[in-house]
Each structure stands twice: as structure tokens, then as C-alpha cells.
Amino acid sequence: MPQTFRQWIYAKPVVNDTLELEQFEMRECTIPELEPGQALVRVVLVNVHSATRMRMARGITKPGETDPSNYACAVVIKSRDPAFKEGDVITCQTGWQDFQVISSSDKAIGYPSPSELVKALNGTNSQWTYAFRPAMVKMWSPAVLMEMFGTSGMTAYFGVRECGPLMPSDKVAVAGTAGSVGSIAAQLAKISGSYVVGFAGGSDRCQWVVDTLGIDSCIDYRSGNLKAEIADAFPDGIDVYFDGVGGTLTEAVVGLMNRNGRMVSYGAAAALYADKFDSGSVPTTLRQMVGITDEIETILRERNIKSEAWIVDAFYHERHRAEDDLSRLMLAGRLKPIRNMVVGFENLPNAIVGMYRTGHAGKLQVEFGTL
Numbered sequence: 001m002p003q004t005f006r007q008w009i010y011a012k013p014v015v016n017d018t019l020e021l022e023q024f025e026m027r028e029c030t031i032p033e034l035e036p037g038q039a040l041v042r043v044v045l046v047n048v049h050s051a052t053r054m055r056m057a058r059g060i061t062k063p064g065e066t067d068p069s070n071y072a073c074a075v076v077i078k079s080r081d082p083a084f085k086e087g088d089v090i091t092c093q094t095g096w097q098d099f100q101v102i103s104s105s106d107k108a109i110g111y112p113s114p115s116e117l118v119k120a121l122n123g124t125n126s127q128w129t130y131a132f133r134p135a136m137v138k139m140w141s142p143a144v145l146m147e148m149f150g151t152s153g154m155t156a157y158f159g160v161r162e163c164g165p166l167m168p169s170d171k172v173a174v175a176g177t178a179g180s181v182g183s184i185a186a187q188l189a190k191i192s193g194s195y196v197v198g199f200a201g202g203s204d205r206c207q208w209v210v211d212t213l214g215i216d217s218c219i220d221y222r223s224g225n226l227k228a229e230i231a232d233a234f235p236d237g238i239d240v241y242f243d244g245v246g247g248t249l250t251e252a253v254v255g256l257m258n259r260n261g262r263m264v265s266y267g268a269a270a271a272l273y274a275d276k277f278d279s280g281s282v283p284t285t286l287r288q289m290v291g292i293t294d295e296i297e298t299i300l301r302e303r304n305i306k307s308e309a310w311i312v313d314a315f316y317h318e319r320h321r322a323e324d325d326l327s328r329l330m331l332a333g334r335l336k337p338i339r340n341m342v343v344g345f346e347n348l349p350n351a352i353v354g355m356y357r358t359g360h361a362g363k364l365q366v367e368f369g370t371l
């Protein structure tokens, strides 16, 4: 049984919203004795989420501490918590560290409590702490478990379902198509037979999107001619918009949406990847947070566009069904997980810093070990 664990901390405050390697420092800590109701997990892989830099720059992650909000795949190696048994492969929130003490009574970090249904399904107090079914662990690697059956795949699955049913006649726009949620949503929309156009930063990435995801076309959102290019790609207007980006792209797309369209807004990547964070007023509602401005609200109302914004755990009581459906599509070769892996605990800062510098495709993950 290990006596110590390694942990990366946020060491030096961020200057000018720019992350450098000097922001991180590794330390070694003692693993405490387990109390009744606790379990020790070995972290196999963490998903790097795009809000990491913003959390550091805004002091949500505090200097001298780790970021405790990451989504990880972990193995239970010792348990005094009846909700977990040794050998369970789970997902939970962890710091940037290779071992962690958890408890099924822990609440989610950064989110309100889940519904009673989700608590009952998980057997824990957090929507993010969940033991994968053994069949899923047998079939899929930790990377796939955490991409397809983590927040990315689940958001894509429930988002496409909530926009649906998607019909072959639907003209669908998917923002952030090279990104982790967008790459899955675009494939799911195409599987429905719809006409699907994506958006990515640069012509190479657009080519990658079309070649890899098999959608109809992809527009470079950085081109100076964005509105005209969207109008060309959608001569009959846009029926469905799947949006994790917000900002100018969303303004341009919504302007071309048809009456009775459908839109799911789940994220604000444009704000999270901006060189400088907006210093204006902090959004107070989820709809504002995901880029639905007053002007966009007006268009949505005038054109009777069904518009939803939610955090994916709202659907987590249905996650077994989603896991089964997504598994079937992957087994049939119709849905591809996109691999974007950095290997090695020591490389975690590099992965985080690099995420804001070089375009990546799919979910950025850092693997610390194997199951």
C-alpha cells in the first residue's frame, strides 16, 4: 500500500491570463489513514477541462493548492466505504494527483447536488462519482470510458437527443467540431442522416474534421468572411445548432437559423480560450454563461426556436442507456472515439499549458498508469 502520493499544485499566480510551466509545482504528500466511510483510489487518467486556466486566473483554484475539480478515472485500491469495493473502476473528481482519498458522502465540487435519482443510481452524493459497470470496463479503455461515457460523450448524446429527433432533412450546425463534445455530437448528427456542417480554427483542422468525422463540410471560424461562408453552406437556413462555444460564431449562426429551429447551448469555449478573459460583468444565469445574449434571446423568441441550456448531469439518471447506445455505435464502427492522450504524471503541466497554445482534437487526457 503506498504511503505517499504526488500532487501538482498551482504555485505561482497567473499573470495576464497566460499559463506557463512555472505556474505548477510538484509536491509529495502523505496518504492519510482511511477513516470509516472512506476509500483510497489510484488515479489512472484525468480529463483536462477547458476551464482550468480560467479557474486559476480567477482564483477559483487557489495558489498553493491543487485544482480539486478534475474528472478522473481511478481504481479503488482500499475501501472502508460500503459504496466502493476494491478493484472498482470509478470516475470521480480529483486533484492533479496520483492517489486520492474519496468518500461516497462527498458532494460535487463546483456544482449543486444532483437529483435523488442520480444519487440513487450512483450510490454517492456526487453526480461525478460513479462506478462504471464491469462490462463497460471490460470493453473500453479508461480513455474511452472518460471521453464517451464522461461529460463529453454524455453531453453530445443528450444534446443531440434533446435537439431531436434529428431528421435527414435537418440542416445542422455544430460549433467546436474538433473539440471533445463537438467531435462526438457531429458524428451523432451525421449518423441521423442530417446535413452537418462543423466549425474549426484553420483550414487544416477543417480538413481533419471532414476526413475524420465524415460530416459534410467544415468552416474556418477565423476566416474574415464567416457570415458569408455560413450562408453559402446553408442556402436553406439552419434548423439545428449545437453550441459549446458562444461569442461571435453563435451570433452569426443564430442569425441564419430557421423558424421552429432547435438549439442546445452547453458551453462557452470562445470565452475560455480567449487570450484575455472578459473583465466585464460576470454572467449570472447559465444561459448568459453559455453565450446567449439578449440579442440572441430576441431572435430565438421571434423565430420560435426551441432553446435549451443545461449541465449534463440533469440526464445522468439515464446514463446506462446512453452508455449502451454509444457502445453499440462504437462496436458497429459508426462512432469513433478521438484519442488525444499525454502520457505521464510529470507531463500534466505541459498538457495543461499546451491546451491553450496548440489546437487539439477530442478530449485532452493525461494518463498516469494502467488499470
Ligand SMILES: NC(=O)c1ccc[n+]([C@@H]2O[C@H](COP(=O)([O-])OP(=O)(O)OC[C@H]3O[C@@H](n4cnc5c(N)ncnc54)[C@H](OP(=O)(O)O)[C@@H]3O)[C@@H](O)[C@H]2O)c1
Pocket (backbone or CB within 6 Å): 050, 051, 151, 152, 155, 175, 176, 177, 178, 179, 180, 181, 182, 199, 200, 201, 202, 205, 221, 244, 245, 247, 249, 265, 266, 267, 268, 269, 270, 271, 272, 273, 274, 310, 311, 312, 313, 359, 360, 362, 363, 364
Ligand atoms: N453543459 C455541460 O454539461 C458541459 C459538458 C461538457 C463541456 N461543457 C463546456 O462546453 C465547452 C466545450 O467543451 P469541450 O470539452 O468540447 O471543449 P474543447 O474540447 O476544449 O473544444 C472547444 C472547441 O471550441 C473551439 N473554439 C475555441 N474558441 C473558439 C472561438 N472563439 N470561436 C469558435 N470556436 C472556438 C475550439 O476550436 P479549434 O480548436 O478548432 O480552434 C475547440 O475545438 C466548454 O465551455 C465546457 O466547459 C459543458
